[in-house]
Amino acid sequence: MNITxxxxxxxxxxxxxxxxxxxxxxxxxxxxxxxxxxxxxxxLCFAKDGNKFIGFARAISDGEFQAAIYDxxxxxxxxxxxxxxxxxxxxxxxxxxxxxxxxxxxxxxxFYKKMGFIPMLTAMGCFQDxxxxxxxxxxxx
Numbered sequence: 001m002n003i004t005x006x007x008x009x010x011x012x013x014x015x016x017x018x019x020x021x022x023x024x025x026x027x028x029x030x031x032x033x034x035x036x037x038x039x040x041x042x043x044l045c046f047a048k049d050g051n052k053f054i055g056f057a058r059a060i061s062d063g064e065f066q067a068a069i070y071d072x073x074x075x076x077x078x079x080x081x082x083x084x085x086x087x088x089x090x091x092x093x094x095x096x097x098x099x100x101x102x103x104x105x106x107x108x109x110x111f112y113k114k115m116g117f118i119p120m121l122t123a124m125g126c127f128q129d130x131x132x133x134x135x136x137x138x139x140x141x
Contacts (some may be wrong), residue, residue: 003054003083005090006046009038016053017046024073026105027136035122042067045087047074054078057087059095067095069102088115106137 014031021029038044038058061067069091074083085137092100092115098113101120104112109119125133133139 002050003078003086004048005087007044007090007094008049009044012038012046013053017056017111020053020056020073020075021071023075024079026071026073027132032084037048043091047078047087049078055083055087057091059091059100060112061095061098063096065098067098067100069095069100072102085115094102104140108140 007131012035014035018029018031018034021027040060042061042063043059045055045057046053055072055078057069059067059069069088072084072087074087082116100117101123102112102117104117127133127139130139134141
């Protein structure tokens, strides 16, 4: 394996990034929407093994107080080898000293706790696809 991280959106095959979501499995993402979301994000992280895209994450931030990490996803065959930790560490270092929130996939909360994240008591949301959020286990039905 020759795994590298990149933070520049150059020569990105958004179809391949969308496939990572499906295989991870984190649901379906439209490649064009993913590209637009990335363009509007403060920070992007792409993991590659040679020339193959194997992981992706992004974050939004105001640069002073708050940030949110979204979409940490890794192909199944590259999970549990420390890549998620490597990507999260790199993201947190680049975000700097701001409060950072994220969504944890049900069952993965322990991973984020090891990274220093703690559950929130008062978080609330208004969701475009509430049914999908319930289906993926983020909300109670």
